[in-house]
Amino acid sequence: MSLATDIAPHLPYLRRYARALTGSQNHGDAFVRAALEAIVSAPDAFPRDVDPRLGLYKTFHAIWSSANLEIEGEEGDAASDFERIAQNRLASITPLSRQALLLTAMEGFTNEDAGYLIDAPAADVASLVNEALAEIERQTATRVLIIEDEPIIAMDIEGIVRDLGHEVVGIAVTRDEAVQMATDERPGLVLADIQLADDSSGIDAVKDILQNFSVPVIFITAFPERLLTGERPEPTFLITKPFQRSTVKAAISQALFFNSTASFG
Incomplete structure (x- = not known):
């Protein structure tokens, strides 16, 4: 089975995750496109030792980790009010906490899988999730x-x-x-x-x-x-x-x- 066939069923859910993580459909889809372009340009680099969904999200996270500071720092005429509100709030929550929350609670990954995706010990994922929820609920x-x-x-x-x-x-x-x-x-x-x-x-x-x-x-x-x-x-x-x-x-x-x-x- 081809790599494209393996990852295709998971793309709608990666788009959902990317939008939730960035707070913007446009920004989220931009990261998904970048991840797909990276896979196409270097298919041999795709993680084949894990489930295709994990490999797809891992590739996305590599793109996100290298670029999110630039995206989150963007400000311009096209930015919507809710995106500006989101970015102000994002500054008070660590990226790992947000990712751990979404990966486990929304995307259904185990703590072990989430830890693999964000390069954090599985034992720390539950604490990261609680930290994110507590901060969001306070706001x-x-x-x-x-x-x-x-x-x-x-x-x-x-x-x-x-x-x-x-x-x-x-x-x-x-x-x-x-x-x-x-x-x-x-x-x-x-x-x-x-x-x-x-x-x-x-x-x-x-x-x-x-x-x-x-x-x-x-x-x-x-x-x-x-x-x-x-x-x-x-x-x-x-x-x-x-x-x-x-x-x-x-x-x-x-x-x-x-x-x-x-x-x-």
Whole structure:
């Protein structure tokens, strides 16, 4: 099997990780492209002694480590408000802590694999994750709208949100209900399923909400393929059901950390 075939299934998730790490779809995709160019130019250098996904992320991290100081230091007319907010916050959290948090809680790597990717002892990864979460939680607190039609799942998500110190302003089960609640409550974060109770779409609900005001969005869905298509801009934060509580906590912390708005058409 060719190297391209081995790594292709993992590219959408690397793009998700890169966007979450950088706080920008454009910056994240630039790093992914650079990693792919490095693989194409020197295929023999690709780590073949590990799983292809690990090798792909390892190549990405080599690019990130050599260039992130330059990217994070960029300022210019094209920088958005949320990116400037993110960069100010990033300065207070070490890069290893951010990477450890995202690699384990969002991408699902073990502490050992995350340690391999960031060149840190596996025993240190858990401490790095806790350090990042604690710092992010100190910086962010908001009101959250949950769009979810399964009562048990909605209650679980509500508990996670409250455990992080945020307020839940409502739980909507249809598109219309979600839009109305968002209009009335103006939440600082939206957690949205895709398939809703009346066969309406959480994607459409989010589109309607974002037409009225900007708010960061996390999709929690059993149908990630509807968003991770590569054919249109995708939300930075996407969690697949069934989910781990730690994954939801990490996504909430990162979304609020970057104060970013999901953007898709």
